[in-house]
Amino acid sequence: MKGWEDIRAEVLRRIRARDWQPGAQIPTEEDLAVEFGVARATVNRALRDLAEAGVLERRRKAGTRVAALPVRKATLDIPVIRQEIEARGQTHSFQVLKQTFMEPPVPVASRLGLPPGIKLLYLETLHLADGKPFAFETRWLNSEILPRPMPDFQSLSANEWLVAHVAYVTGDIAFTAEGAGGREAAVLGVPVGAALFITERMTWTAESPITFVRLAHAPGYRVQTLV
Amino acid sequence: MKGWEDIRAEVLRRIRARDWQPGAQIPTEEDLAVEFGVARATVNRALRDLAEAGVLERRRKAGTRVAALPVRKATLDIPVIRQEIEARGQTHSFQVLKQTFMEPPVPVASRLGLPPGIKLLYLETLHLADGKPFAFETRWLNSEILPRPMPDFQSLSANEWLVAHVAYVTGDIAFTAEGAGGREAAVLGVPVGAALFITERMTWTAESPITFVRLAHAPGYRVQTLV
DNA sequence: GGGTCTAATATGTATGCACATAATAACCCT
DNA sequence: AGGGTTATTATGTGCATACATATTAGACCC
Numbered sequence: 001m002k003g004w005e006d007i008r009a010e011v012l013r014r015i016r017a018r019d020w021q022p023g024a025q026i027p028t029e030e031d032l033a034v035e036f037g038v039a040r041a042t043v044n045r046a047l048r049d050l051a052e053a054g055v056l057e058r059r060r061k062a063g064t065r066v067a068a069l070p071v072r073k074a075t076l077d078i079p080v081i082r083q084e085i086e087a088r089g090q091t092h093s094f095q096v097l098k099q100t101f102m103e104p105p106v107p108v109a110s111r112l113g114l115p116p117g118i119k120l121l122y123l124e125t126l127h128l129a130d131g132k133p134f135a136f137e138t139r140w141l142n143s144e145i146l147p148r149p150m151p152d153f154q155s156l157s158a159n160e161w162l163v164a165h166v167a168y169v170t171g172d173i174a175f176t177a178e179g180a181g182g183r184e185a186a187v188l189g190v191p192v193g194a195a196l197f198i199t200e201r202m203t204w205t206a207e208s209p210i211t212f213v214r215l216a217h218a219p220g221y222r223v224q225t226l227v
Numbered sequence: 228m229k230g231w232e233d234i235r236a237e238v239l240r241r242i243r244a245r246d247w248q249p250g251a252q253i254p255t256e257e258d259l260a261v262e263f264g265v266a267r268a269t270v271n272r273a274l275r276d277l278a279e280a281g282v283l284e285r286r287r288k289a290g291t292r293v294a295a296l297p298v299r300k301a302t303l304d305i306p307v308i309r310q311e312i313e314a315r316g317q318t319h320s321f322q323v324l325k326q327t328f329m330e331p332p333v334p335v336a337s338r339l340g341l342p343p344g345i346k347l348l349y350l351e352t353l354h355l356a357d358g359k360p361f362a363f364e365t366r367w368l369n370s371e372i373l374p375r376p377m378p379d380f381q382s383l384s385a386n387e388w389l390v391a392h393v394a395y396v397t398g399d400i401a402f403t404a405e406g407a408g409g410r411e412a413a414v415l416g417v418p419v420g421a422a423l424f425i426t427e428r429m430t431w432t433a434e435s436p437i438t439f440v441r442l443a444h445a446p447g448y449r450v451q452t453l454v
Numbered sequence: 455g456g457g458t459c460t461a462a463t464a465t466g467t468a469t470g471c472a473c474a475t476a477a478t479a480a481c482c483c484t
Numbered sequence: 485a486g487g488g489t490t491a492t493t494a495t496g497t498g499c500a501t502a503c504a505t506a507t508t509a510g511a512c513c514c
Contacts, residue, residue, distance in 0.1 A: 016396075173454060176449050177444075178422050179422040196422065255463090269497085469502085479490100
């Protein structure tokens with residue numbers, strides 16, 4: 001009959017209907033359990049879910065209240081590029097434009113938590129969708145985590161090698177907009193200064209930093225999500 | 228004492244340690260419950276959480292396996308602009324530059340699901356952080372949801388009026404990069420063509436569309452999140 | 455071999471209970 | 485009053501059990 005999703009829906013309905021106004025306190029789990037005729041655990045599941053979504057604020061003893069200034073939480077899916085392109089019905093290919101060992105610029109080294117002077121593997125890759133430039137990837141890769149012999153990144157993209165072999169690391173992602181530099185403009189085939197959507201990712205394991213990636217997307221790129 | 232977060236941590240550790248490889252099946256909830264000496268519900272909570280994060284894939288009867296090509300899920304917080312600015316220790320202010328009723332351009336009307344010809348409230352607002360341009364907001368607002376007399380958007384930003392009075396609607400958010408147009412350039416004080424970070428939001432209730440907002444952020448703006 | 459039905463199975467969820475924990479409210483003593 | 489201790493309370497979590505549900509693997513038949 002009534003599952004926790006029904007309870008969640010009913011609570012949401014009351015909030016939307018302004019039966020329970022922003023900032024106001026709502027009944028306790030126990031009261032709601034009695035009212036809906038379900039166990040407290042079921043109400044708990046529903047309210048916890050709404051709290052995770054930012055709709056409710058819960059504190060022990062203080063009770064549960066409707067968020068006054070809701071910090072909306074949007075969930076983004078971050079697929080690997082190949083999947084992203086194939087999901088649009090296009091064909092993914094890529095070219096490794098550069099592959100050398102060199103010292104990273106100071107900001108990159110410090111963000112990775114590495115002392116200056118250490119050499120990293122630097123890769124420049126152009127991702128293509130149906131043969132047209134899709135994104136220009138520049139990547140710094142901690143060579144200590146690589147096996148010997150080194151994987152052949154000409155045939156398997158570094159990203160996919162990593163997700164398959166250094167699974168489940170933590171990291172952060174940032175999005176910005178930047179004007180295309182000379183190199184980016186040339187590679188992507190856009191005018192210098194064109195507005196590019198930039199994604200920067202840094203990943204590390206508990207022990208050591210893994211990689212820093214910067215993706216410059218061709219114009220028209222869009223990150224979208226439902227709330 | 229083992230809680231569900233300890234179980235989750237241990238499962239994650241095994242995945243990272245490649246005890247359980249990408250694509251491989253892991254033991255059943257019951258087996259894990261026995262191994263860890265906890266109830267199945269506790270294991271379930273841990274595995275469910277990892278599945279929501281995209282680390283595990285679960286199907287009834289088929290069991291639980293480590294995601295082969297993990298579609299990482301990143302959660303973004305979307306605060307109201309005032310909070311965002313105040314969180315940086317700056318002072319928020321805003322100026323309403325334009326406020327009229329007019330027909331929206333066709334793409335806006337169609338995305339809101341409105342027939343052409345309907346007039347909407349159009350607002351142009353400049354948000355300032357410590358007096359400096361932070362974001363230029365253009366908003367189309369369904370006037371049918373507004374009370375009479377109309378709220379004074381000169382003193383309370385439309386966004387905050389909405390979150391306080393039309394709480395908890397669904398919607399979508401998109402991020403793009405675009406070159407500054409003439410008006411945006413003038414208002415934000417940047418050269419025409421400068422790369423701007425754009426967020427577009429559309430919100431609606433079950434019954435009716437509410438608003439379409441486009442925010443053009445001043446250069447340097449960054450959306451960031453942990454994974 | 456191929457198609458259909460059936461039983462087995464792992465996850466999904468509900469319940470009632472218990473106790474832990476955090477935060478507030480009440481109390482007491484000076 | 486004021487300040488610190490204690491009791492109260494709502495949420496957080498765990499457990500054992502039960503049943504629901506989706507999906508698969510196997511049985512069965514043609």
